[in-house]
Amino acid sequence: MSVDDSAQVARLDVYARPFIPYSLKAVNEAPVSVLPSMPVRWIDFPAYVNSFAGTSLLLADPPPADLSGQQGPSPTTNAALSPDGTSPIAAEESQELRATGYHMHFQHALIQEAGALQQECEDHALYKVPLGKAYRDPRPDMYSLQVPGLRELSLRIEIGDIVQLRPLHFDAWGEILRIPHIFRHDAVVWSIDRLRETLTLCVYGLLPRSMLFNACFSVQAGRLGALYRSVLGIQKALQGGDASWTRSMLFPEEADGSLQRTLNRFQVRVELEDPLLNYEQIRAVDTVLTNDFGRVPYLISGPPGTGKTKTLVELALQLVSKQKASHLLVCAPSDPAADTLVQRLSKHLRPSQLLRLTAPSRSFPEVPDSVLPFCYVDGDMFFLPPLAQMMRYTIVVTTCRDAELMLRGRLSNADLYSLEKGVLSMLHPEEPAPRPALHWTGLLVDEAAQATEPEALIPLSVIAPPQGYESNEQPLPLFVMAGDQNQLGPRTASRTAAMQTSLFERLLERPLYRLHPLARSKQSGGVMRPLRESMLPILRPPFANLIRNYRSHPAIIATPSSLFYNDTLEPEASSITSLLPWQGWKGSRWPVLFACNTGPDEIEQDGGGWYNNTEAKMACQYAFSFLQLGLVQAGEICIMSPFSAQVRVLRKLARHPSYNMSAVSIGPLEAFQGLESKLVILCTTRTRDRFIEQDVARGLGVIHEPRRFNVALTRAKEGLIVIGNPSVLENDKHWAAFLSFCHRNGLWEDEAGKKWEMAASNAAVVSKMERQLVYQMESEADRAQDAVIGMRRLGLGRDEDEDIWQSGMAAEAVVQDEDGIEYEDGIGHEDVPSS
Template sequence: MIVLREVFEAQKVGSGIAFEGRVVALRKREGFIHFFCPPLKDHIRTFVGPPLHFHEGQMIFTPEDVLPLSFNISFVPSARPSFMMDVASRTIDDAMGEPHDTNRRHAARRWLFPMPGDVFYDSGADSIQRHLPEESWSDHGLNEEQKASGKSDQPGNCIAVSSIVLHESPIPFLIIGPPGTGKTRQVPHSTTVEAVLQILRFSPESCIILCAPSNPATDTLVMRLRSTLQPHEMLRLNHPSRTFAEVPLEIRQYCYVENDRYSLPPWDVLMRKRVVVCSCLDAGILVDARCTNSALARLEADIVGALHPRRQIKEPIMPHWTHLLIDEAAQAAEPELLIPISVVLPGTQGDTSATLSAGLSFGTIRPAVTPQLVLCGDPNQLGPTVTSDAARDAELDVSLLQRLFDLPVYAAHRGNHTLGTFRPHTNLSSSHPAILMPPSAIFYEDSLVPCATNGTISWSGLPNPRLPLLFIGSESKEECVDERASWYNTGEIKSTVDTITSLLAEGAASSPPLQASEIGVMSAFREQVWKIRERLRKEKLSAVDVGTVEDYQGREMRVCIISCVRSSTRFLKDDLSRGLGLVYERKRMNVAITRAKELLVVIGNGAILQQDPFWRSFLQFTLRNKLYSGPTLDLELDGNYVSRLESELVVHFDEEDRGVAMAGGIAREILRE
């Protein structure tokens, strides 16, 4: 909720008038807040006059309207998210302490605290062949790694989609991949979306909950499934407070509307849906509606018990929700993920100990008593945003995906392709090899392999046209606003605008010709973002996309320009304590340098950045390959973080650089062994 208290600015006193409104949307990149407050609209109409714009007879106030009113603004956070996370936490805690139902207790423990003893693979007679027929694939652009082809001569026998469909292990299945590997649906490659389609094809009784941390990410999942699934098969579940304008027109047919607001469909309609897609937080709607596996199991037990009071129920109750797939799981806080997890947690089975083993069908496509949990994301990129110091001290800024990824049970099987518990992608399908070289060596254990056919950027500003990457050194000073709440760097703003102007002046020489809308600019500081956007508007370049690094997570652009801002050491400690900037922020740096597909330009103070070991390695890469422009750097070159991709260019190095690259390559292989 937003509270606006009117003030008379000249007299510096309040008017005694206040308004309450409901926040309906945030546009972080533009710095806009959309809220709903009819009394304020009436107040403006009475004391200011009509606006400049009308739509269907309704008055519309836009940023172009000048309103001579001033307000003190405060925000009252909604208690709903905290309440839903608390309910989910208590549900999981109760399940883990369940004294009688071992299946429910073990499921909760395996999902959150898996141990090596929980991993098994049944190779018995009732396991089907561990791959799916080639003709069954919906997306024929998937690589073998994503399909898990099952061929014995390939290292990835049991991976990704096939492993998920076969439900090969009771512990969460992790799909780990860098940006562009097709974890969600990067055309032409897909994993999460293909997994949903294959589950529906091979498990006729399955019902899937598909989640993402944010509404836009959730809408994207629906957009990518709508070509295959019909409205009677898939539901896009929205909270009633969400406005129609926020939902893409293409997916509105998958939503249910009642009394001019989004709602949960009737019981019989909901139960017939094969896939329910919602944000992690909105999964709480199913909790409120008693549509969880636990509530449905109790309902089934009560009905069967009432119909057959003298019959002892021996068969286990099959869960209604058989699969939970969470995309971009690394971006959500663990308590947030507990909400959808509490929905699919199996219900109480009662006294079924004699026959419960019959329902445990891991490694087959028969229904299982325990639903399957799949987490998809990249623990090397930005995790959940947590501003509370107390919450960060309690490690709530560590996602469930990250915590599981670091557990011994997953670390022990990262190189074992015969166990369906963990699968890292190694193909980055969307970026130029030169752009992949630093992140591959620094963050991904030299595992990235370029496999995309992109356009080419032709620009005279590149010192080495074969390597579309440039670091522009800058020594201009940063400035702060609002008592160091945020920072900007005027010199870097000028360099950014000059770079964009130069690129577009030669844009016709690129293939295809470069457009302003294909250029993205990012910075870790909000004030720098706003000032760059303001300057670009003055230059008639408003089509250039400008945002924070967080805004760009999950997105890609043909050209990306990074403005680092920081140029003095005295504020680095404060940045680190507050989680700001790009220095000593490994995950934010990784997101920033992996957004570009065809050209990456970094503008910053190399003398400051080299204090960070990861940036030091990046700068060494630019110096080795003559991709640095600016003040001389006092930086010794060594063979650290020389990727295999970079080693393939060794024939083009001079003798000294060739020796450094060869030494780095030898060290890389020794360390790998």
């Protein structure tokens, strides 16, 4: 449906939910008898714990597994309940998070998250959809359900979740029959095919009549329950009499740091597993190994392409090699990020040393072949290894959320300490009370800025020392996080600050980090200042600032460096010039182009999302032109848009026989976080500004969304093309800076017959990297000119064109001689009065 300029349309809610006939809605409101289906296999945690410990040797049992008391992920449709299954408590989100009231702060946020998740499920409800036999699954009770949005991860669903199916009945005229009482099938998700956007459901007692159903999805109570239990556990630790470690990890103060009084000459004191680490990366690894920065979290701030994961992997390998009794928990917010960690660690560790702990809710096809040997499998699902085997792993890699498997399996430091102490005391009652060392010696979290704080608390609870342990004066666990708070943060259903602010970002805002003289925000002129004697004494910085970008051409990261990283990025990427022969680059011919498009944006009927046909054609034409020249392979091109409707239009057009570009990566912006492509084409899609406020309210688009803007621009390695309407984009200060950069360097393509003029108020400050690019370009031009002149002086390189050039210069000399301009070897200069 095209959006016109009338005031009436401007007042419409373009994101209103699609219209559903009352006859279909009435089916979901009728009384039902529930027919359950076979649940997926899950870990029997009590049986697992009983295989190695009696309950008398462990701490008190943790809270119930989930809200329903069932094993594994389970549903709840009552969003009014708080995450622990009790009635909601009227609580207000505190403006400033403190140790006191920590639980109440996040309880309120989790209640709001539960409500938003429920709304999300309702928004994805399906009406009058067919159910077919499962794809390549011969089991009799297996059916397939097509679910739009699975590919883009817009619907959160996992193996073991419940999908409520209500059958539809029709009369002879095809009208829906209103039946006073119907059966509802609680189907169980057995597998997920995101590429085909299809669920495989186990449905018991299904009678093959019309095979048309209403399908409703459920809030994953297991996910919320895990978050809530982590908050409760940390609150209990904060209130304990011996809780300085937990408090210093979550609320570090200057008193928790370490004071440096002398300048120390830095020396590499370890044999690196990766000899290609740069100075900042080596310094970060060495600082953590020496552990002289105090009892606080160590934060590695890594902008795009600066090697955060590389640094964390080296640190993990050094920690386990330095101390043979070291056992590390390494986490990431997502499965793909955790898989990447395993792939890099696997080059140095054997499957007997490295475990990829994976939840049973993950399907085997989703796990890369290179990672599978490091997973523990029991029968047909991922499982917890037996205790003896678990204790032999030097590094366990899992997601922040799946670290709850270790808590429920009683494999945390607190539980293992209690078990070991209890067994030793029971076997040797005559000996003094034993003081075992902690099993887990450290926690490393990669991409930490993408995890909610309650998610980060789950692995933190695994390594936290038990009550009373700190008085033993034994080593305490290390806590290191690497991330970038200027890119996309946690993916949440609600937009509350408590859920959208990661622990990594919150810690960086504390005075210990933010006000430190060596913090990135304190640097000026785009230069990281070294520590000077005049600055002593000073707190040893419990952070590292990575500054060397190994991903992108300098022109691509010049603007993000200036806007988000205090102009501190240094370009170090190599082999980034293969796309420069493309004739479409303009002006300075750097591999960046802004292409103007004012073609109308349109919205799918019933609020399906925004798309722009003109923009889609431009994007495909640009991609196709690179492929025709053979400058890039299809899989090395990424076309992204912040709107799912535009993604669908792009995919359909790219598959058209005139392009045949099905191998080109096309997807929503969020899908490319953490990834990189040789060529990136960004479709901003919105060419009119009347509904941008609604976009911002829902966290959509790339206008007034600085983190999305940053992610979009920093995925490209060798070429970046942005398509949009500058008159709309320039109202965003971040976009205005990028437009200014492109405009003043001629990296610009106007529409035919139109010329855009940049507003004087949008003239941005020229960044350090842009100045370097301009200087380099001018120097190369000067060297080329000097080389030509030198050859002419020697009489070399002369051809017919050169002779014509020389004749032209001689003629010009005769003309200019009358104006008092002398020439020497063809080079002109004005007469200078003699002294």
